[in-house]
Amino acid sequence: MARAGTGHRLCRAGGCLTTIADVAARAGVSIRTVSRVLNRSPLVNAATREQVETVVAALQFRPSARARGLATGRSFLLGLVHNDRNALVLDPLQRGIVGAAAARGYELVVHPVAPGSGDPVADVLDFASRSRVDGVVVVPPVSGIAGVSEALARVDVPAVALSSVALSGYGAVLVSDERGAARSVADHLVALGHRRIALLSGPVDAPSARERRAGFVAALAGHDLTLTHEAEGDYGFDSGVAAAIRLLRVENRPTAIFAANDVMAAAVLKVAASLSIDVPGALSVVGFDGSILARMLTPALTTVHRPIAAMAGAIATRLIDRIEGVADDTPLSATLSLSIGGSCGPVRRG
Numbered sequence: 001m002a003r004a005g006t007g008h009r010l011c012r013a014g015g016c017l018t019t020i021a022d023v024a025a026r027a028g029v030s031i032r033t034v035s036r037v038l039n040r041s042p043l044v045n046a047a048t049r050e051q052v053e054t055v056v057a058a059l060q061f062r063p064s065a066r067a068r069g070l071a072t073g074r075s076f077l078l079g080l081v082h083n084d085r086n087a088l089v090l091d092p093l094q095r096g097i098v099g100a101a102a103a104r105g106y107e108l109v110v111h112p113v114a115p116g117s118g119d120p121v122a123d124v125l126d127f128a129s130r131s132r133v134d135g136v137v138v139v140p141p142v143s144g145i146a147g148v149s150e151a152l153a154r155v156d157v158p159a160v161a162l163s164s165v166a167l168s169g170y171g172a173v174l175v176s177d178e179r180g181a182a183r184s185v186a187d188h189l190v191a192l193g194h195r196r197i198a199l200l201s202g203p204v205d206a207p208s209a210r211e212r213r214a215g216f217v218a219a220l221a222g223h224d225l226t227l228t229h230e231a232e233g234d235y236g237f238d239s240g241v242a243a244a245i246r247l248l249r250v251e252n253r254p255t256a257i258f259a260a261n262d263v264m265a266a267a268v269l270k271v272a273a274s275l276s277i278d279v280p281g282a283l284s285v286v287g288f289d290g291s292i293l294a295r296m297l298t299p300a301l302t303t304v305h306r307p308i309a310a311m312a313g314a315i316a317t318r319l320i321d322r323i324e325g326v327a328d329d330t331p332l333s334a335t336l337s338l339s340i341g342g343s344c345g346p347v348r349r350g
Contacts, residue, residue, distance in 0.1 A: 018059045027055040038105075074323070076106050078316065079136035081124055083113040086235060086263060088291035089308060096312025097137060104320045109133055113142055121147045128157045135159060135171075135319045137312070143167060144207045160319045162311060164208040172318040174311055174332035178208055178288075181304045181336035182215030182258070185286050188302075188338060189256045190223045193347035194284060198229035198247050198254035200240065200264050209235075212260050212288060229254050233264045240267025248275055248283075255283060255347050262287035262294050265301055269343070280345030290339055299342030306336055 020038075024031045029052060036044045037052040044052075055061075078101050084090055098108050111127040113120050120142060128136060135158035138148060143161035149169030152159040161170045164178040189197055199216060202209030220226060229250060231243035240259065244267050247257060259265035265287030269279060277283050279299060287294055290305030311334045321328055 018061045020061070023052065023055050023059060023061050026059065027052045074134050075132045077109050077131065077133045078106050078319065079128060079131060079133035080108060080110045081113060081127065081136050081138045081142050083115065083142055084139065086261070088262065088293050089289060092309040093139065093312045096309035097316040100313040100316035100320070106134070106320060120145050121151050124148055125151050125155065128152060128155065133157065134323045137161070137316055137319060138170070140164065140208055141206050158319060158322045160315050160322070162315055164211045171322045172315065172332060174315045174334060176306060176311065176334040176336055178211040178336065179215035181288070181338070182212040183219035184338045185258050185304060186216050186219035186223070188344070189258070189284060189286065190220070190225065192284065192344060194256040195225060195347070196228045196252065196254045196256070197225065198257045199227050200243050200247065200257055200259040200268065201230065201232050202235050202260040204232060209260055216258055233260070235261050235263060237263050237267050240264030241271055244268040244271035248272060248277060256344070257283065258286045260288050262289045262291045262301060262303055265303065266293060266297055269297055280343055282348060284344040286344060294339070294341060302341040302344045303339050304336050305339045307334060
């Protein structure tokens, strides 16, 4: 590697790299001022900041993470802690965080808590220490485990969370109204004339499953109805198949099934097809998540849409703000909506 001319540009055979010194020279400011702009220091006035940012964009300058880390004492790494096996949820979750992180110069490190971990709190702490992340986004069901937020606070690792219920101990929590969304599912099925309605719930120890069940049952009660059948799954496809077989092989079977996620709803459709039960003619099926799977199924699934990528981006942005000393205690929430597909229809009479 050689230095070109008398300037500060670093050159290799493939071309020259733009350095912070190039930015400073073009903007007519000091290297320290450029560094302050890049690290969003409040010590730079608006006019100078705009001037430097214009030059940064023109030169397509990208500061190295190593250099930024040495200057700020940060790693510019965010952690995502989960134990969700559902790639249909993890994909938009990661995309949302990566988008928000990249816009602020951060990278994402993903950590799945080991299935059956005897001490998930220790697992999370070990990850935070080993990876040297500046902060973590914790998602269900890990976010609801007692002691996780408190443990991260004790070691001064900023943490935020996604949840279906309010949580304490995190720097910020984005709460999605899953109970309210489940109510809308019940109202929709009742409006279609269904009275024999079943629930394929998620695992009882998951707050999201409890919220969805509570909202669904409460809405049915408002119509003077109760669940005619119920089975529990673990949000996975195989458990959904087993539960759907139990629900659809009973005498006087339900005319509608609300599955607590899209994966288990897909399992219901598979079992219904194997039993020659027409959907939606003889059986209506509703899922939850609004994943791409809902659009890939035949018929397309009616499902509760969760804007997972947008939710993840919003909570990641709030985490970065906290890391950089920007306080914002405005409550975060997400509005869920019922997306109508072709898997529901009026109850068949006669």
